[in-house]
Amino acid sequence: MIRNFDDVFKFAKERGPKTIAIACAQDAEVLNAIDEANKIGIADAILVGDKKKIQEIAKENKIEIEKYEIIDIQDLSEASLKAVELVSTGKAHIVMKGLVDTSIILKAVLNKEIGLRSGNVLSHVAVFDVLGYDRLFFVTDAAMNIAPDLNTKKQIIENAAIVAHSLDIEKPKVAAICAKEKVNPKMPATVEAAELERMSKDGEISGCVVGGPFALDNAVSVEAAKHKGIDHPVAGYADILLVPTIEAGNVLYKSMVYFSGSKNAGIIVGAKAPIVLTSRADSEETKLNSIALSVLMAAKQS
Numbered sequence: 003m004i005r006n007f008d009d010v011f012k013f014a015k016e017r018g019p020k021t022i023a024i025a026c027a028q029d030a031e032v033l034n035a036i037d038e039a040n041k042i043g044i045a046d047a048i049l050v051g052d053k054k055k056i057q058e059i060a061k062e063n064k065i066e067i068e069k070y071e072i073i074d075i076q077d078l079s080e081a082s083l084k085a086v087e088l089v090s091t092g093k094a095h096i097v098m099k100g101l102v103d104t105s106i107i108l109k110a111v112l113n114k115e116i117g118l119r120s121g122n123v124l125s126h127v128a129v130f131d132v133l134g135y136d137r138l139f140f141v142t143d144a145a146m147n148i149a150p151d152l153n154t155k156k157q158i159i160e161n162a163a164i165v166a167h168s169l170d171i172e173k174p175k176v177a178a179i180c181a182k183e184k185v186n187p188k189m190p191a192t193v194e195a196a197e198l199e200r201m202s203k204d205g206e207i208s209g210c211v212v213g214g215p216f217a218l219d220n221a222v223s224v225e226a227a228k229h230k231g232i233d234h235p236v237a238g239y240a241d242i243l244l245v246p247t248i249e250a251g252n253v254l255y256k257s258m259v260y261f262s263g264s265k266n267a268g269i270i271v272g273a274k275a276p277i278v279l280t281s282r283a284d285s286e287e288t289k290l291n292s293i294a295l296s297v298l299m300a301a302k303q304s
């Protein structure tokens with residue numbers, strides 16, 4: 003079982019290298035991250051984007067850019083489509099978002115002719131290595147699904163469970179996070195959380211154990227759960243934190259990055275191949291962690 007990012011890198015070295023097609027690669031953090039991933043032997047890259055800018059950034063950052071194939075496309079949508087096409091035609095295993103809006107790259111991923119649709123719901127999974135915990139947390143969905151309905155939440159959970167499986171966590175515990183741990187008909191998220199637990203018990207959700215509703219404290223802290231008198235196999239032991247809406251997820255994501263200094267990674271799953279997708283403001287380290295995570299996902303999917 004993989005418990006932290008050191009383990010993620012250890013296993014990515016064993017299960018990689020994988021080739022990453024980077025859409026709009028003219029970004030210093032992205033180029034430094036992919037070059038580091040290449041140096042440690044987990045990834046190779048095809049850089050799609052503004053060649054002149056890519057070469058300038060490489061020179062400023064002392065990156066030996068000759069090692070990589072560059073496909074010169076300046077238009078962001080066209081570059082995103084080309085990166086996706088490289089994956090759908092088998093020339094690369096993973097797509098990575100460079101200096102481009104999430105909506106543009108996702109439009110390319112969903113393109114009917116050359117996209118990477120699989121028929122499943124696509125969702126974002128952020129992985130956090132939090133100081134003081136001996137396991138990784140999976141937060142979903144902080145970036146894509148705005149206000150998922152019950153069935154979409156089920157699929158978001160199953161997508162996150164697949165990511166956990168790629169990290170050798172066989173039966174992840176999923177907490178459906180709400181503002182409180184009791185069902186309140188005035189709070190629809192609590193009603194749906196209880197329904198997700200029921201669906202899990204009845205075998206309608208695969209690859210994990212779901213509990214809910216939980217507030218964040220009793221999902222991640224055994225002491226908090228005991229203090230509140232909650233006796234449940236998921237209470238205090240959650241691996242996957244299913245948030246009710248994108249606002250809750252995005253605030254949790256950015257709180258963990260900016261207030262707790264947690265290490266993190268992010269990918270989109272549910273397509274035919276993993277898509278590395280972090281916040282534009284995330285660090286080079288986060289982008290490198292995300293590459294390592296995507297290598298494990300690609301190894302699982304191939």
Ligand SMILES: CCCC(=O)OP(=O)(O)O
Nearest residue numbers: 144145268280281282283
């Ligand atoms: C994974 C977080 C998605 C996000 O908020 O991205 P931006 O900060 O680039 O908007």
